Structures are given as C-alpha cells and as structure tokens.
Amino acid sequence: MRIVAVSDLHGNLPKTPACDLLIVAGDVCPDRAAGRHARDRPELQANWVREVFFPWIAEAGAERSVLTWGNHDWCGMSPREGERLKADAPDGVTILVDAELSVQDGASSVSVWASPWSNQFMNWAFMKPPGELAKVYASIPTGLDVLISHQPPYGFGDRFVDVITGRIEHLGSAELLATIERVRPRIVICGHIHEGHGRYIHAGVPIYNVSIVDEQYRHAYEPTTIELR
Numbered sequence: 001m002r003i004v005a006v007s008d009l010h011g012n013l014p015k016t017p018a019c020d021l022l023i024v025a026g027d028v029c030p031d032r033a034a035g036r037h038a039r040d041r042p043e044l045q046a047n048w049v050r051e052v053f054f055p056w057i058a059e060a061g062a063e064r065s066v067l068t069w070g071n072h073d074w075c076g077m078s079p080r081e082g083e084r085l086k087a088d089a090p091d092g093v094t095i096l097v098d099a100e101l102s103v104q105d106g107a108s109s110v111s112v113w114a115s116p117w118s119n120q121f122m123n124w125a126f127m128k129p130p131g132e133l134a135k136v137y138a139s140i141p142t143g144l145d146v147l148i149s150h151q152p153p154y155g156f157g158d159r160f161v162d163v164i165t166g167r168i169e170h171l172g173s174a175e176l177l178a179t180i181e182r183v184r185p186r187i188v189i190c191g192h193i194h195e196g197h198g199r200y201i202h203a204g205v206p207i208y209n210v211s212i213v214d215e216q217y218r219h220a221y222e223p224t225t226i227e228l229r
Contacts, residue, residue: 001105003226004062007150007191008211010072011048012219013056019225021103022062025191025210026070026116026126026150028053038074039123046075046085058090064103065093068114070150070192071124076116096148098136110228113140113185114148118192119173126150130175137179145228147185150192153177157196157209180205187226197221 004019011030016022029045031038038045057065069076076082076097086095094101096114103110116126117133128136140147151173152158158172171193180188181203188207196209197220206226214220 018061022065024067042078046081069116077125118151144185156200
C-alpha cells in the first residue's frame with residue numbers, strides 16, 4: 001500500500017502524489033475564517049472545510065483518505081460541527097476521532113487508528129493533561145498497522161528550540177510513547193511540532209512527523225510517501 005501523509009496544513013493545501021491512502025494528521029484548518037477566530041465561531045471554520053478542504057481532498061488522487069483533527073481545528077471539537085462534518089465528508093474520506101478503520105488493500109486490509117489529542121498547552125482544541133491522555137490511549141488496540149496521532153511521542157519528532165533562550169525541549173507525549181511500546185503498530189504518523197518533521201525509529205517502529213509547515217506557518221516540507229509492505 002502506498003501511503004501519502006501530511007499534517008499541520010494550517011490552511012495550506014499542497015499537491016499530493018497519487019496513492020492508495022492519504023492521511024491527514026490534524027491541524028487541517030486556518031485559525032481564522034471569514035475574519036473571525038475559529039475558537040469563537042467554529043461554524044465558520046467548518047464552512048471553510050466544506051468549501052475549500054473537502055474539494056481539495058476529494059481531488060487529491062487517493063483511493064481512500066483518513067483524517068483526524070488537531071489543536072487548531074475548533075470545528076472538529078464542536079460536537080455539532082464535528083458530527084456534521086463527518087456526515088458531509090466526500091465519498092472515500094473518513095474523519096476519525098479515537099476510532100479505528102479497516103482500509104482494503106487488495107485481498108487484505110490495513111487497520112488504522114487516529115487520535116486528535118495533544119498535551120495540555122494554553123487554550124486550544126483537543127488537549128488533555130497526561131493522566132487523561134493515558135485513559136484515551138488505553139483504548140487503542142494492539143496489532144494495528146497504522147497509528148495516527150496529531151501529537152508526537154516523547155523524544156521522537158518533538159524537538160523544539162526556543163529562539164530566545166536557545167533551550168531545547170522535547171514536547172511529545174510520554175503516554176503516547178508507552179502506547180506505541182504496548183501496541184507496536186507497523187508505523188506511526190504524527191505532526192504538531194513543525195520543526196520535528198522527519199522519520200524516526202523507536203523499538204523497531206518507524207515514526208513519521210509529517211508536518212508540512214515551519215514555525216512561521218510557511219509551507220516548508222513536501223508530503224511524505226510511505227510504502228507499507
């Protein structure tokens with residue numbers, strides 16, 4: 001199966017190669033829609049998804065597409081708008097929030113689980129403290145093929161450099177790292193920490209941070225292509 005994966009679009013909609021499965025690992029939307037911040041008017045951000053993002057993903061050249069939300073996606077956090085967007089998604093596009101999907105790959109299938117959460121930081125969407133994240137991740141089953149998380153695991157694709165102090169921090173989730181060790185998926189797809197873009201390995205599990213923007217929200221990286229064999 002050929003997978004193309006992106007995260008942290010923040011309204012950027014890149015050209016993607018043809019693939020069997022397109023994965024979008026959160027932070028789909030721009031913060032503002034129709035001049036209003038999405039925290040205050042999530043329905044306006046939802047309109048952007050329907051009018052701009054859905055046409056893009058429908059024409060992206062993928063047989064199937066799976067997306068989850070991120071901390072900038074207030075429309076997905078809204079119970080009303082989130083459910084309406086799931087229902088309105090184009091054919092072949094599935095929005096997953098702490099849920100599993102089986103994607104056909106010829107005569108076999110590939111299991112995918114996606115979760116939108118990140119460590120608590122200020123007032124953003126889809127954030128929980130570590131204890132609550134552990135409870136969310138406890139529901140992820142073993143034997144998965146693809147684990148999608150908006151945030152990265154601690155120590156892998158989570159490196160952040162404070163431009164003022166020069167201090168290096170790792171901002172990923174220890175609870176997610178422990179879950180990867182328990183579940184042992186074939187691959188992990190994440191984003192959230194823009195400058196963490198790249199491929200990493202932990203305990204034999206490939207971890208891809210597929211953010212496409214830099215810290216200034218400029219399009220900086222191309223979509224990541226993965227051959228899952």
